[in-house]
Every structure is written in structure tokens, then in C-alpha cells.
Amino acid sequence: MACAGIDFGAKTAVVAIARRGGIDICCNEVSNRATPTIVSFQINERHIGESGASIAAQNAKNTVAYLQRLLGVPHNTDFARKEAKRLTCKVQPEPTTGVSAAQVAYTGLESSTPGEHIFSFEALVAMFLTNLMATASNEYKAPVKDLVISVPSYYTEAQRRALLNAATIADVNVLRVVNEHAATALSYGIFRTKELPEKDPIKVAFVDIGEASTTVSIASFTNTRCEVISVATDPHLGGRNLDDLLVDKFAQQFQANYSINVLSKPKPAARLRKECEKMKKVLSTNSQAPLNIECIMNDVDVSSSIKREEFEQLSAPLVDKVRLVCERAIKQAKLKDGEKLIAVEVVGGSTRVPAFKTAIADVFAPYDAKISTTLNADECISRGCALMSAMLSPAFRVRDYVVSDINTQALDAEKIFTDGNPPECFTLVPKGNAFPCLKALTFKAPGPLTVNIRYNDPPSLPFGVEAPNVSGYLIDAPNDPDAKVRAKIRVTANGTVEMAGAQLVKEVEVEEEVVIKPPKAAQEAANGPKDVPMADATAEPEKKDAEMPDASANAKGTAPPPAEGADTGAKPTDDANAAPVGHADAEAKPVNGNIAPDAAPVPMEDVPVAPIVEKRMVKKIRTTDLQVTPLPGIGCILTAELVTVATEKEALMRANDLYIKERSEAMNSLEAYVYDLRSRIGDYGDLKDFGPDALRQELKTDLDGAENWIYSEEGDEASKSAFVERKAALVNKANPIFFRKREFEERPTRIKALEIAIDLYKKILVPGVEEYAHIPDEKKTTAQKCLEGASLWLSQEMGKQSKLAKDVDPVLTCELLNAKIGEVTSICKPIMETPKPKPKVEEKKPDAEAEKKNETAKPEENSMDTETPDAKESGAEKADPTGDEDECRGNTCCGNCGPVPV
Known part of the structure; x- marks a missing residue:
């Protein structure tokens, strides 16, 4: 059995599988370790990943890229509008939910408009996940269904739910949705348990500059645990912004020198961007990079070059933004004066830019932290996801290591009543709170009410103030001023918010039978004096004086007999070795047929007394489950019905792809x-x-x-x-x-x-x-x-x-x-x-003389005495000890002869 871990990036995705022997990165159909996040449609075919990237230039209008960026994003936000400009296909709202969707030409499914179809980004991501899981299955040589997938830390609750819906459409099981910085921290800590301390944690900073976003986090490590302390992110700062600078520069230069507008058509624009990406990589290790493109547009060949100094001047504003993100992470971590960081691990492809590395080193220099590159910049997130999938799967036994993550946005709860009272709003989950967590709300029950969960600081969201709501729930509570409503809201390990349930809590009086303990005086009156043994109380007065001396001699300790008229049962003896009255170890001797009084006296408090039962009114807390209904239309995510429809369509398209193949x-x-x-x-x-x-x-x-x-x-x-x-x-x-x-x-x-x-x-x-x-x-x-x-x-x-x-x-x-x-x-x-x-075996006749010798030798061998030489030489007959001499005649012997007497 194997589990997969997917680094779901903006430009590419990396798949790793956990199996016996370690973590392996999966290669796709063209032996690349990273797969482009592209889905392209051509007539009735779908081209996903590498095949989609190969025809993207020729099929630009039907190619969808940057699937991660627009997943679960409402179409009416500035974020969606900015991202739509980077796509060559048409982006429009999904008719039912208003979430971002792509319109492409595709004839593999029936639609209202022949030849055109609208796919939500949930459906597009489901297509891409299907391709990635096929890559994992090909590597493992068996179907792989379980996975852990990473998302950027700025992902909202709606985007995380959209990713889970995409997994449902793709028919894969998501064990957990993990933040990228948490996967990186796990990949860093679990392989260094021997180096990490047991008690005093060390702190490490992680800087991840990817294709479209930048995340800086600080975490503390021990050999058994990792805790994320702070997270700062910029969802609009990444390596593609450097590409934009180069594309704009050379587009203006070509307009002036060659009178061509490269950005006016998608194909030449894509070729220019591809060459600018190569130049960016060349400038990371060289001082100058050339640019040569043949027939870029209108049969015009263009050429140019740029130096690293000029490139760094162009990218100076972006370098300042990287510094700001690092400073925000340090401020949130509340590092003390003189506190040191062990290292600053840089991951992500864009951290290879020298200007970014210099800015990171300058910010963390006061904390004595040097830049470290011990992690694989492109594959550490996928490895961390694969490790977490192995931890969550029962098929693997992994070293115990805990990763505690924090939420990057505070959540507020708003109560809206139907009785006319003003809404109430308060902070439900503060920023930096560890999750998963469970929060409880208790308030009066004025009738049915609505509980809305929303973000505390909408301007800091990537979407802005257009989409602050997370979820809403209608609680069907009665109008009872004496009752209260208790609602439990859970932040799951995936970062999603859900209401665990709501109950009506009310204090009521019920009639119950109560057991009353009898008063102390009544118990003493019923049982007699507390210090008198039960045996003395029942003994006959006339026999007491006669029996007590004999009984006292049976104690473990030896004590002198009591004087005449002494009350032997009132007090124990003063001898330390004598057994006290009522001691359990005293031996019991019969006295006139009865047990001695001091053999086993029973304490008075052990005597059962009949309890007194009364019926009284008792106050109790009674809880009743209330019906909770999620409110639709919040978060711009697909409903369960739409997810089912999308799942059926995906199955049809998968069958169509197989038939076309x-x-x-x-x-x-x-x-x-x-x-x-x-x-x-x-x-x-x-x-x-x-x-x-x-x-x-x-x-x-x-x-x-x-x-x-x-x-x-x-x-x-x-x-x-x-x-x-x-x-x-x-x-x-x-x-x-x-x-x-x-x-x-x-x-x-x-x-x-x-x-x-x-x-x-x-x-x-x-x-x-x-x-x-x-x-x-x-x-x-x-x-x-x-x-x-x-x-x-x-x-x-x-x-x-x-x-x-x-x-x-x-x-x-x-x-x-x-x-x-x-x-x-x-x-x-x-x-x-x-x-x-087989050859015949001939039976040989026995030799008479040899047989005689053998028979005569037997008594010699078996006898204890030997014959004398004289007897052998003379041939004297052996004496018969039995006296039967007639049996030993001739040349044979019966064997019963004894030794020859000397």
C-alpha cells in the first residue's frame, strides 16, 4: 500500500509517494519530476499536464493554467480579475454559485451551447488530480487513492472546501489539507531528530518564494515536536513578477526597434515569456543574459540582452516587498532581544535569485541566522506531504513527530436574533491560534437565530473585503427566556470551519427519591455506646466475671490476669504486646460453648441502619439537541448537488478519454x-x-x-x-x-x-x-x-x-x-x-570346515575363562557341566559345554 503527497503549486505540481523504503518523487509520462498545472481542451479530447503544455501555444483559447490561483475564488473580486488577465481562456462566473469558471470549446459532453462548455475550477482541479494520481499509481505499479495535498497559507476556508470538493469529484481520498509551511517544517524536523534538543527548542525560519506567492514562517523544533510560531505571506509576490518586468521591458524595446506589439497576440507573448524565464535563470549565475527569438511575429527576428545590475534595478521594488514579509514574520514571532535563530532555510524556485537571497540575509542578520539550503527547494513540500500521509495511514509505522500549525486569520462569530435584538459579534478564534480546535458558544434562547462565521480582518485577505464570510448556520431554538443555547464550532485539521452541533440547555425541577442519612444521636441510641464491644453487650452478667480471665489468656500478647471486680471489657490493657479489645488477630476460644467476648468484636459504626428515603424536588440540567441548517450561498463553493453532477461529468469524460486513447x-x-x-x-x-x-x-x-x-x-x-x-x-x-x-x-x-x-x-x-x-x-x-x-x-x-x-x-x-x-x-x-x-545373484554353499570352526569358536568367545594351551593341543574333550556327555560326540558341539577342568 502507498500514500501520495502532492505539492499543488501555482505553476507546477510535484508528486511523492510514501512506501516501504522511504519517500520517492514520481516522474510523469515524459520523465519530468514536476508536472505543469495546465488543462487544455481540443475538440473532444482533454490534454492534462505535460500534453496540455505542449499544445498550449497552438490552443491558447482552450487552455487553462494557474489552477491553484482561481480555485474557490469568487468571480466578482479584484483577485479573480487580476488572475483572469494572465489566462488565455475566457473566465466567467459559474451560473449557480458565482465562483470563477473557465469557458472552453469542448465536444466531449453535451451542453446547452453546442461546442462550448463552462467548467468550474473545482472541476478543472479534479481533472488535474486525476492525472497526478495516475502518475503516482504508475510509479507504485498499483492504484493509489490516499493523499495529503498542500495549499498556500493564504488559502481561505472557501478555497480549502473547494479543494476537498475537487478531490471528491476526482474520486480520491484526501487524508489532510496541509499548509505549505507546515509540510516544509515536517520535512525539516523529522530527519533531524538526533540533532534536535529534547527540552529547549530551537527556532528556524523558512522563506518560500514560489511562482506567485511568498511565505515566511518561523517554527520551533524539538526531537519530538514542531510548533509553528508565526506566518507571514504575500499572495501577489513571486517569481512570475520578475518575468513580468522582463516581458514589459523587452516588449517596449521591440515596439520601438521593430515596430511590433508582441503582447497583442497570445502566441508571440507566450514565446517572449518563455525566453524571459530562461533569462532570469541565466542571470542567477551569470552577469549577462542574451535574448534571441526567430520569427516572433510578422516574420521578424528579434535580439537583445540584459545585465544583472539592470535586472536588479528593475526588481528593487520586489526585493523590498520580500524584506517586508520577513519583518512581519519576525514581528509576529515576538523574538526577544538577543534571541537567535539556528538557520534560515530558503525553498521555492525563486529563492535562487541573488537579490532575494541578499535581502533575506540582511533581514535575519541581527538574529545571527545564516541562509541554509539543506532542503530541496522544489521537492521538500511534496516530501513533507508524503510523510504526513504515511503518519495518517494505518499501513505505515512512522517515527512519532507532531506538527502544530496556526491559523493566519482571526475568525469572528456573529449572532443574529429574530426577536429584534441587535446582533452580537465577538472573536471566536484569535489569530495565531493552534488548530484543530473546538470552541463553544453559550447564549440565551430568544427563538431561531443565525450564527455567521466571518474573518476578523477582511482587508488582509487575498480577496479583500468582497468575501469576508466563511459560513452561516441557522439554529432552530425555541423562544424560552429560561433556557440557553450552547453551540460548538470546530476548526478542523484541514483548516475548514464547521458547527459540531447545538443544544438547548435548561435548568428544570424534577421529583426524585432522596436517601437521607440518620442523625448521629439516633444511630448511637440504636447501637449503644460507641466504645463497648458488641460481645460484652450481649454477655450474661452472672457469667461475665468468670469468663473474662480465661479469654484474656488467648490474646497474642501475654498479659497478667485482671484483679477481682475489674471491668475487663471497658478498657484495653496497657501492655503494648497485648492485643487491644476487638483486635482482629486475637484467637477465638470457646467458653462454655460460646466465642470469647474479645475474639472478634464488631465496631458499632459497622452495624447497618435502615436508610430514610424521601421524595423531594431536585434541580437538574436538561440538554436537547437542536436542528442546525447550513446557510447556502456563503463562501461561493459548490453545493452537494453540483458536486454530484460534476462527479458524473468527470466519469463520462474519463470514459471518453479512454475511448479516444x-x-x-x-x-x-x-x-x-x-x-x-x-x-x-x-x-x-x-x-x-x-x-x-x-x-x-x-x-x-x-x-x-x-x-x-x-x-x-x-x-x-x-x-x-x-x-x-x-x-x-x-x-x-x-x-x-x-x-x-x-x-x-x-x-x-x-x-x-x-x-x-x-x-x-x-x-x-x-x-x-x-x-x-x-x-x-x-x-x-x-x-x-x-x-x-x-x-x-x-x-x-x-x-x-x-x-x-x-x-x-x-x-x-x-x-x-x-x-x-x-x-x-x-x-x-x-x-x-x-x-x-538385473543380474542374478548365485547362492554359495557353506563350507563344512569353516562352519565347524565358527561353531567351535563360539563357546570360546562367550566363556569367561579360557582353555589352557595343553588342552587345545591335545584335543581333549570338553567336560559337560550338566553331565550329559552323549550330546557332545563327533565333530560338532552343542555349545552347552563348560570350560575344561584343569
């Missing part, structure tokens, strides 16, 4: 087959000799017709099946030619294999070969007939085949040769592998 592959296959077959059946082709002239001419005619049909209007409108059928017809007609050529090339090999098999099995028939001498003659005769028949058949068929031309179907085919090889093998191989008979 398969149709294109079928057309390319037919076209390639036409060109290949035409060249091979020609006068210099390898198939010329294997096809009759009539068939080859007929094939050439069919191939020319197929080629003309492919490029005709009929071919443009043809379906996938039409291409498949035309190719199948050509293949069937050309198959005899390919068959003859294949047979001609493979026949010698099969003939050689048959000859080798015949020669191999002929070894069976060679006389005098000891290896096969055991084979019966009838089997050898069978093998001989088979081999002679195969040889005769082969010679006859080869003779017939030699008389045939190449363009005639062969008589001796590879199929027949394979069958003959199988026949010979099936008959001769078992005969050749006939096992040799």
Missing part, C-alpha cells in the same frame, strides 16, 4: 500496418518472392485505399471498431504471404531436427553396442521400421517441396515435420530407454 491506438496500428506491409511486398521487400504478382497488386490497391480512408473525413469520424475491422481484413488477405515466408525460414530448422532425431535413435540398431545389447530383437525391429519410414517420408516430401516455387503454398510444412518428430520420439525413445535386466 483506444481509438487512437487502433488508428495508429492500422496506419503502421499499411506502411509496413506496403514496403515489404514492394519490389525490394522481403515478402516479394512469397506472393503472386496478382495478390501483391491487389494488396497494394487495398493499402492505398486504407491510407486514403484514414486521412479522409470519413476516417476522422470513424469509430474504433472501423479501424479494427479494416486492419483485420488486410491481415487476412496478407496472411498467406507471411505463412509462406515463415515456412521457408523455419523449414530447414525443423528438417535438421528430424534428421538429428533419426540419427540419435539409429544407435539402437548398431550391432555390438553393449549399452543397447539388452533390448529385445522385436523392439529393435519396431524402431528400425519407424526410422526407415521416417527417412523415406522425409526424402519424398523434400523432393516434392523442392519442385515448388516460393509463392506457392508448401507441401512440407513445419507442422508436418513437428508431427513426424513427435511420432519418431514417441516410438523410439521408450525402446532406447528400456532398462537393463
Whole structure:
């Protein structure tokens, strides 16, 4: 299982996957590690990412770029109007919500206006996410659905919800929407846990200058935790602003020198911007950069150059803005005098500009912080997202590391009552508050009321004062002056705001049974004096004096007997070793059949007393859930119904893309087959000799017709099946030619294999070969007939085949040769592998003298005593210890003889 992390940038997006072994950056279809955020429409096709960028210049009006910038932005804002000027397509409001949308020419879906379609940026981002997840799946070799995606810190609540809607349309699961600076901090801290302190945190600044925005953040680090302290951002400051300076400069220069307005048409403007981007990169390492563009407009070639000093003078206002953002971040962090920062990590492609680096170093110099480039400037955010996705996924075990982020905008809550009371507004979530968090509101219940969540400082938003509202909720509360409404509002880990619920809280009186504890005097009257053991109270007076001395001797400690008339049960003894009255360890001895009084006395307070129960009126807090209805039209985001419709459209377009891909592959296959077959059946082709002239001419005619049909209007409108059928017809007609050529090339090999098999099995028939001498003659005769028949058949068929031309179907085919090889093998191989008979084992007759020696040796070996040499030499008979001498006669012995007596 794998999880993806996506750095969703303004110009490009980077995809990383977390899998066993680490974090890997995914390469797209052209092996680039960054994919352009572009979607282009061409007739009924969609080109996303690299393919969209390749046709953007030729298809400018139907190409949408900067998807991140206009996602979830209301169309009636200055932010949307400024961004729309950078796009070559038409941007207009979505008819239902008023959010920004793009109008393009696309015939893959039915629309009210034929050939035109309006796509919201949520739908466009969904298309782009589908492409990125396909890249991750190709890298992982399996489907990848879970991801963590980054957004700029200035993203509003509406934009974050729009991104989640886009993920729903794309059918991917977003585990979390994380800010770019938080992903960068995670990527920095989790790999330095051994270097970071345990208690006293260190502070590091991060400066991220991207394509369209700049973010400066300061975070504190320990080996287990990272806390973001401050965040400052400028959503209108980035690397593209430097490109704008160069484009405007050279456009004016070309207007004066060549009398051409490059910016009047999209294609020359795009070419000029592309060359200016290259110049910016060249000036980062060189003192001068040239500019040469051929036929930029009206067949005019232009050339120019710029020095780094001149470029830095042009970009001086932008450098000052970078300083201001850094100073704001330092001010929000409330750094103390003399406090030091460990480093200033610079990320983002535009931080490579020397002027920006110098400005950053000057601002952080008082804090003894030097610029550091230990992080990958282009890939650290995607790596941080992939790490967070692994942390959130149950399929991975990642080192424990906590990242605490803060919100960059304060949120206010406004209560609007229906009873005529003036609205109330107060700060709900202050700026810099850590999230996720849960806030509770409590107020009176004057009837149904509305709670609106809005930003505290609308002018600081990227949208401005046009869109300060976040969300609104209608709470259906009763008109009860004695009750209160408690509402809980949650800021989620994604940065979105939602109402967790609302309850009606009211204090009511209910009748309940209450247990009353009896008074102390009543308990003492019922149980007797507190210091008198229960055993003494129940003992008989006349037996008390007689029993007490005997019982006192049974205590653990040894105590003298009490004097006459002493009250033994009133007080414990003064001896420290004596057991006190009522001690649990005292041994119990029967006295006249009863337990001794001091064996186990029961304390009076342990005696149960019947409780007194009364019914009283008790005050309690009663809570009732209230119905909460989100108010539509706030935040300019798609409703659930519109998201469902967009999801269905995306599924249809995905199926259409798949069909177009398969149709294109079928057309390319037919076209390639036409060109290949035409060249091979020609006068210099390898198939010329294997096809009759009539068939080859007929094939050439069919191939020319197929080629003309492919490029005709009929071919443009043809379906996938039409291409498949035309190719199948050509293949069937050309198959005899390919068959003859294949047979001609493979026949010698099969003939050689048959000859080798015949020669191999002929070894069976060679006389005098000891290896096969055991084979019966009838089997050898069978093998001989088979081999002679195969040889005769082969010679006859080869003779017939030699008389045939190449363009005639062969008589001796590879199929027949394979069958003959199988026949010979099936008959001769078992005969050749006939096992040799096992040799007969002859039984040897036992030698009488050897047997006699063995039998006479047994008693000698088994006896404990040995015979004397004299007895052996004289051949004296052995004595029979049993007295049975008749059993040991002759040359044999029964073995029962004992040793010879000396």
C-alpha cells in the first residue's frame, strides 16, 4: 500500500509517494519530476499536464493554467480579475454559485451551447488530480487513492472546501489539507531528530518564494515536536513578477526597434515569456543574459540582452516587498532581544535569485541566522506531504513527530436574533491560534437565530473585503427566556470551519427519591455506646466475671490476669504486646460453648441502619439537541448537488478519454500496418518472392485505399471498431504471404531436427553396442521400421517441396515435420530407454570346515575363562557341566559345554 503527497503549486505540481523504503518523487509520462498545472481542451479530447503544455501555444483559447490561483475564488473580486488577465481562456462566473469558471470549446459532453462548455475550477482541479494520481499509481505499479495535498497559507476556508470538493469529484481520498509551511517544517524536523534538543527548542525560519506567492514562517523544533510560531505571506509576490518586468521591458524595446506589439497576440507573448524565464535563470549565475527569438511575429527576428545590475534595478521594488514579509514574520514571532535563530532555510524556485537571497540575509542578520539550503527547494513540500500521509495511514509505522500549525486569520462569530435584538459579534478564534480546535458558544434562547462565521480582518485577505464570510448556520431554538443555547464550532485539521452541533440547555425541577442519612444521636441510641464491644453487650452478667480471665489468656500478647471486680471489657490493657479489645488477630476460644467476648468484636459504626428515603424536588440540567441548517450561498463553493453532477461529468469524460486513447491506438496500428506491409511486398521487400504478382497488386490497391480512408473525413469520424475491422481484413488477405515466408525460414530448422532425431535413435540398431545389447530383437525391429519410414517420408516430401516455387503454398510444412518428430520420439525413445535386466545373484554353499570352526569358536568367545594351551593341543574333550556327555560326540558341539577342568 502507498500514500501520495502532492505539492499543488501555482505553476507546477510535484508528486511523492510514501512506501516501504522511504519517500520517492514520481516522474510523469515524459520523465519530468514536476508536472505543469495546465488543462487544455481540443475538440473532444482533454490534454492534462505535460500534453496540455505542449499544445498550449497552438490552443491558447482552450487552455487553462494557474489552477491553484482561481480555485474557490469568487468571480466578482479584484483577485479573480487580476488572475483572469494572465489566462488565455475566457473566465466567467459559474451560473449557480458565482465562483470563477473557465469557458472552453469542448465536444466531449453535451451542453446547452453546442461546442462550448463552462467548467468550474473545482472541476478543472479534479481533472488535474486525476492525472497526478495516475502518475503516482504508475510509479507504485498499483492504484493509489490516499493523499495529503498542500495549499498556500493564504488559502481561505472557501478555497480549502473547494479543494476537498475537487478531490471528491476526482474520486480520491484526501487524508489532510496541509499548509505549505507546515509540510516544509515536517520535512525539516523529522530527519533531524538526533540533532534536535529534547527540552529547549530551537527556532528556524523558512522563506518560500514560489511562482506567485511568498511565505515566511518561523517554527520551533524539538526531537519530538514542531510548533509553528508565526506566518507571514504575500499572495501577489513571486517569481512570475520578475518575468513580468522582463516581458514589459523587452516588449517596449521591440515596439520601438521593430515596430511590433508582441503582447497583442497570445502566441508571440507566450514565446517572449518563455525566453524571459530562461533569462532570469541565466542571470542567477551569470552577469549577462542574451535574448534571441526567430520569427516572433510578422516574420521578424528579434535580439537583445540584459545585465544583472539592470535586472536588479528593475526588481528593487520586489526585493523590498520580500524584506517586508520577513519583518512581519519576525514581528509576529515576538523574538526577544538577543534571541537567535539556528538557520534560515530558503525553498521555492525563486529563492535562487541573488537579490532575494541578499535581502533575506540582511533581514535575519541581527538574529545571527545564516541562509541554509539543506532542503530541496522544489521537492521538500511534496516530501513533507508524503510523510504526513504515511503518519495518517494505518499501513505505515512512522517515527512519532507532531506538527502544530496556526491559523493566519482571526475568525469572528456573529449572532443574529429574530426577536429584534441587535446582533452580537465577538472573536471566536484569535489569530495565531493552534488548530484543530473546538470552541463553544453559550447564549440565551430568544427563538431561531443565525450564527455567521466571518474573518476578523477582511482587508488582509487575498480577496479583500468582497468575501469576508466563511459560513452561516441557522439554529432552530425555541423562544424560552429560561433556557440557553450552547453551540460548538470546530476548526478542523484541514483548516475548514464547521458547527459540531447545538443544544438547548435548561435548568428544570424534577421529583426524585432522596436517601437521607440518620442523625448521629439516633444511630448511637440504636447501637449503644460507641466504645463497648458488641460481645460484652450481649454477655450474661452472672457469667461475665468468670469468663473474662480465661479469654484474656488467648490474646497474642501475654498479659497478667485482671484483679477481682475489674471491668475487663471497658478498657484495653496497657501492655503494648497485648492485643487491644476487638483486635482482629486475637484467637477465638470457646467458653462454655460460646466465642470469647474479645475474639472478634464488631465496631458499632459497622452495624447497618435502615436508610430514610424521601421524595423531594431536585434541580437538574436538561440538554436537547437542536436542528442546525447550513446557510447556502456563503463562501461561493459548490453545493452537494453540483458536486454530484460534476462527479458524473468527470466519469463520462474519463470514459471518453479512454475511448479516444483506444481509438487512437487502433488508428495508429492500422496506419503502421499499411506502411509496413506496403514496403515489404514492394519490389525490394522481403515478402516479394512469397506472393503472386496478382495478390501483391491487389494488396497494394487495398493499402492505398486504407491510407486514403484514414486521412479522409470519413476516417476522422470513424469509430474504433472501423479501424479494427479494416486492419483485420488486410491481415487476412496478407496472411498467406507471411505463412509462406515463415515456412521457408523455419523449414530447414525443423528438417535438421528430424534428421538429428533419426540419427540419435539409429544407435539402437548398431550391432555390438553393449549399452543397447539388452533390448529385445522385436523392439529393435519396431524402431528400425519407424526410422526407415521416417527417412523415406522425409526424402519424398523434400523432393516434392523442392519442385515448388516460393509463392506457392508448401507441401512440407513445419507442422508436418513437428508431427513426424513427435511420432519418431514417441516410438523410439521408450525402446532406447528400456532398462537393463538385473543380474542374478548365485547362492554359495557353506563350507563344512569353516562352519565347524565358527561353531567351535563360539563357546570360546562367550566363556569367561579360557582353555589352557595343553588342552587345545591335545584335543581333549570338553567336560559337560550338566553331565550329559552323549550330546557332545563327533565333530560338532552343542555349545552347552563348560570350560575344561584343569
